[in-house]
Amino acid sequence: MVNFLIFGPPGSGKGTQSIKLAEKFNLTHLSTGDMLRAEIAAGTELGEKMSSIMSKGQLVPDEVVIEMIAAKVDSIKGSTGFLFDGFPRTVAQTEELEAMLNDRGMKIDRMLVLEVDHDELVRRLITRAEISGRPDDKDPAVIENRIDVYKEKTEPIIEYCRKRGIYQPVDGMGTIEDIFRRLAGYMKKKL
Numbered sequence: 001m002v003n004f005l006i007f008g009p010p011g012s013g014k015g016t017q018s019i020k021l022a023e024k025f026n027l028t029h030l031s032t033g034d035m036l037r038a039e040i041a042a043g044t045e046l047g048e049k050m051s052s053i054m055s056k057g058q059l060v061p062d063e064v065v066i067e068m069i070a071a072k073v074d075s076i077k078g079s080t081g082f083l084f085d086g087f088p089r090t091v092a093q094t095e096e097l098e099a100m101l102n103d104r105g106m107k108i109d110r111m112l113v114l115e116v117d118h119d120e121l122v123r124r125l126i127t128r129a130e131i132s133g134r135p136d137d138k139d140p141a142v143i144e145n146r147i148d149v150y151k152e153k154t155e156p157i158i159e160y161c162r163k164r165g166i167y168q169p170v171d172g173m174g175t176i177e178d179i180f181r182r183l184a185g186y187m188k189k190k191l
């Protein structure tokens with residue numbers, strides 16, 4: 001099995017590219033953002049609790065996403081590899097993911113980091129708000145907060161992965177197809 005992290009600030013194209021890459025390389029796509037939004041849509045108790053945190057652009061507690069991911073990984077049989085999208089978001093989540101994968105005879109093989117200019121991130125999210133109606137995309141102040149949270153809590157994972165020799169920066173500017181080709185090129189080298 002080969003496991004990838006797709007990484008980058010809000011609006012960098014993680015979700016967009018993960019869907020295409022998972023299909024091309026026959027990987028299991030796991031997005032914690034999608035899982036949390038599914039809980040909200042289903043009106044579960046967990047979803048209700050997480051909804052206000054997410055609409056403010058904050059991170060939900062580490063233990064919530066770790067539990068969700070572990071249950072999902074264990075429920076999937078016969079996968080050729082996982083593509084983790086939007087997870088991990090903190091160094092603590094990264095340590096937990098590594099431990100969880102190691103326990104199951106796996107590891108993180110590559111971290112692909114989408115690099116996108118600040119103004120382009122904001123533009124993409126504001127555009128998405130018109131279609132998705134996502135509360136965390138509508139308000140420019142919430143978008144800025146999400147970018148700040150990324151810098152403070154999520155970006156330190158890059159240094160953690162760099163030390164392990166699995167960090168791969170990728171130019172995330174340009175068309176969806178151009179970026180897809182770049183990412184696929186790096187992934188092919190590991191598969």
Ligand code: B4P
Nearest residue numbers: 010011012013014015016032033059060086089124128176
């Ligand atoms: P996510 O669902 O992960 O949302 P995101 O950061 O906005 O990225 P997403 O993948 O959706 O967007 P993309 O860049 O593809 O997280 C949402 C919230 O959930 C978080 O704020 C947090 O509260 C919570 N959460 C999730 N995981 C968590 C965790 N592990 N720990 C704690 N909390 C967690 O795309 C954005 C837009 O740009 C799209 O409309 C797309 O069409 C467009 N786009 C993409 N590429 C483009 C391109 N090249 N050109 C033009 N537009 C493009």
